[in-house]
Amino acid sequence: MTESWRRIRAVAANTFLEAVRQKVFAVLLIFALVLLGGANYFSEFSYQEQFKFLKDWGYATISLTGLLVGLLGAAQLIPAEIERRTILTALCRPLRRWEFLAGKYLGLVSLLGVMLGLMGAVFWGVLRWKEAQLIGTEGGELTVVQAIQAEARDPRLWQAFALIAAKLFVVCGLAVLFSTLATSTTFVVAMTLMVYLIGHLQSVAREQWLESGERAGWALQFFLAGVALMVPDFNLYNLIDEIVAGNAVRWRTTIEVLAYSGMYVGVLLAAAAWLFEGRDL
Amino acid sequence: MSTAVWTQSLRKEFQLGWGRGRVLAVEGLDLEVKRGEVFGLLGPNGSGKSTAMKMILGLLRPTSGRAEVCGCRAGTLAARRQIGFLPENPYFPAFLNGTELIRYYGRLSGMGGQELEGKVQELLALVRLGGEAGRRPLRTYSKGMLQRAGLAGALVSDPEIVMLDEPTAGVDPAGSREIRDLIRELKQRGKTVIFSSHLLEQVEDVADRVIILHRGQKLREGRLDALLTQTGEWQVRAKGLGADQQKELRVWLQQRGAEVIQEGAPRERLENYFLRSLSEKDRP
Numbered sequence A: 001m002t003e004s005w006r007r008i009r010a011v012a013a014n015t016f017l018e019a020v021r022q023k024v025f026a027v028l029l030i031f032a033l034v035l036l037g038g039a040n041y042f043s044e045f046s047y048q049e050q051f052k053f054l055k056d057w058g059y060a061t062i063s064l065t066g067l068l069v070g071l072l073g074a075a076q077l078i079p080a081e082i083e084r085r086t087i088l089t090a091l092c093r094p095l096r097r098w099e100f101l102a103g104k105y106l107g108l109v110s111l112l113g114v115m116l117g118l119m120g121a122v123f124w125g126v127l128r129w130k131e132a133q134l135i136g137t138e139g140g141e142l143t144v145v146q147a148i149q150a151e152a153r154d155p156r157l158w159q160a161f162a163l164i165a166a167k168l169f170v171v172c173g174l175a176v177l178f179s180t181l182a183t184s185t186t187f188v189v190a191m192t193l194m195v196y197l198i199g200h201l202q203s204v205a206r207e208q209w210l211e212s213g214e215r216a217g218w219a220l221q222f223f224l225a226g227v228a229l230m231v232p233d234f235n236l237y238n239l240i241d242e243i244v245a246g247n248a249v250r251w252r253t254t255i256e257v258l259a260y261s262g263m264y265v266g267v268l269l270a271a272a273a274w275l276f277e278g279r280d281l
Numbered sequence B: 001m002s003t004a005v006w007t008q009s010l011r012k013e014f015q016l017g018w019g020r021g022r023v024l025a026v027e028g029l030d031l032e033v034k035r036g037e038v039f040g041l042l043g044p045n046g047s048g049k050s051t052a053m054k055m056i057l058g059l060l061r062p063t064s065g066r067a068e069v070c071g072c073r074a075g076t077l078a079a080r081r082q083i084g085f086l087p088e089n090p091y092f093p094a095f096l097n098g099t100e101l102i103r104y105y106g107r108l109s110g111m112g113g114q115e116l117e118g119k120v121q122e123l124l125a126l127v128r129l130g131g132e133a134g135r136r137p138l139r140t141y142s143k144g145m146l147q148r149a150g151l152a153g154a155l156v157s158d159p160e161i162v163m164l165d166e167p168t169a170g171v172d173p174a175g176s177r178e179i180r181d182l183i184r185e186l187k188q189r190g191k192t193v194i195f196s197s198h199l200l201e202q203v204e205d206v207a208d209r210v211i212i213l214h215r216g217q218k219l220r221e222g223r224l225d226a227l228l229t230q231t232g233e234w235q236v237r238a239k240g241l242g243a244d245q246q247k248e249l250r251v252w253l254q255q256r257g258a259e260v261i262q263e264g265a266p267r268e269r270l271e272n273y274f275l276r277s278l279s280e281k282d283r284p
Helices: A003-020 A023-041 A047-075 A078-084 A086-091 A097-138 A142-152 A156-181 A185-199 A202-212 A218-230 A234-244 A251-277 B049-057 B098-108 B113-126 B143-155 B173-188 B200-206 B224-228 B243-255 B270-277
Strands: B003-015 B022-034 B038-042 B064-069 B083-086 B161-165 B192-197 B209-214 B217-223
Touching: A003 A097, A003 B098, A023 A047, A023 A097, A047 A097, A047 A142, A047 A156, A047 A185, A047 A234, A078 A086, A078 A156, A078 A185, A086 A097, A086 B083, A086 B143, A097 A142, A097 A156, A097 A251, A156 A185, A156 A234, A156 A251, A185 A234, A202 A218, A202 A234, A234 A251, B003 B049, B003 B192, B022 B049, B022 B192, B022 B209, B022 B217, B038 B049, B038 B173, B038 B200, B049 B064, B049 B083, B049 B161, B049 B192, B083 B143, B098 B113, B098 B143, B113 B143, B143 B161, B143 B173, B161 B173, B173 B192, B173 B200, B173 B270, B192 B200, B209 B224, B217 B224
Parallel strands: B038 B192, B038 B209, B083 B161, B161 B192
Antiparallel strands: B003 B022, B003 B064, B209 B217
């Protein structure tokens, strides 16, 4: 193991440990698990509708909880370290600034990974529980049993899960970038949330920019180009809705979105490292 | 003796932003600290002590000028490997305990395995935080204990130079004495210690050489002996003299043309009296 990796791992482990020892994340997780478990009690519809509702509810819960964890975790990144001056005792050591940032990002992503894993396991358990319940009440015929099992064990759910994780990892990348510019935790959370929301309009801005030509004024063109080129396209992750609706989404498309996310995270972290390198502490 | 820290014409200006101008924190600072010295940076609040230290550590970039640590440009990894640092009023990650803090700083310095564990235990003993104290969360520590834990964290990678920014600020007299004793011990171990303070009596106790800063500029620099010794006077402390003998001595001195500036029973320093009054078991 190289010294550099050892240092990155130390920062990541510390970031993860700090989050784990804070009650807010445990409360969020418990709240999400209760929401996921409680979804099983909606049973007034047909079995197809029940599964659709369950998936809709489950992914919305996982996605929203993940976003809150990402934003709250981001608030603790660089600005909180500067406010508490703990950053001084870290960066005066033989630790490169990009290593510190990479460790912070990995720590936050590890926290999200563990929380997504726990929520995913509970969601999977709820789906299997629903499967057993419905087979008991409606599963007289073999075709019905097979249809219920197909809904509960749909492999496309993994695609949706991977897409949620990728979307949240991009949000964490944005948070790291803003935390290198900020002096307050509120700024980081507000900016990350704002870009996340604007990201859902990125495709509209891109189309307008490409199609507007000479008609739009330079100021509008500049704005549209800025949004189109600099803000990640969060509409790409709407594939999750397609999967929940029962539509087929090719793995190739999913992998392309995952690759786009990976590339975007790389760009965000590189920009964050460049900005952080010149910052006075 | 070779040079541990060297600066030349070091200058730092801070931009206030939004067109509010600039603040000059350090101006043309020339400095040379030899290896093995205990070097004091003195000055009132806002005199540029912490800024100068941060430039040597690479936490702040100089506006102009140069700084080197053991021959390496300040701020480089090679330079930072040589330095352990304890900032003023340090706020350590409160969710860690004392042992975890030292281990974390060791890992940040690239250490690991048995080497790190051995060093952690050695330092816990050195700063008297072994046993149960080392397992307590940092948020339950007194200010003195926090400073000692921070000092252990600064020493974990066995640096050549230890920089302490106001190490005794806000610490009670007993804690302050312990930190000064630790500084002396570090000197005995051959370390270079650079520390800042505005508590002059405490600096006098431990520093070999000092520099006095004011508004970012160097006012004075030199060995304490050379700066403070009043060569035109002579002082004797004696015991066992009765009142008649004291009078005789005074007359004898006056007959030889000496002016008696001060006489009488010496007073003990309040700090010494206070510390003597505390029994060991009452100390925090």
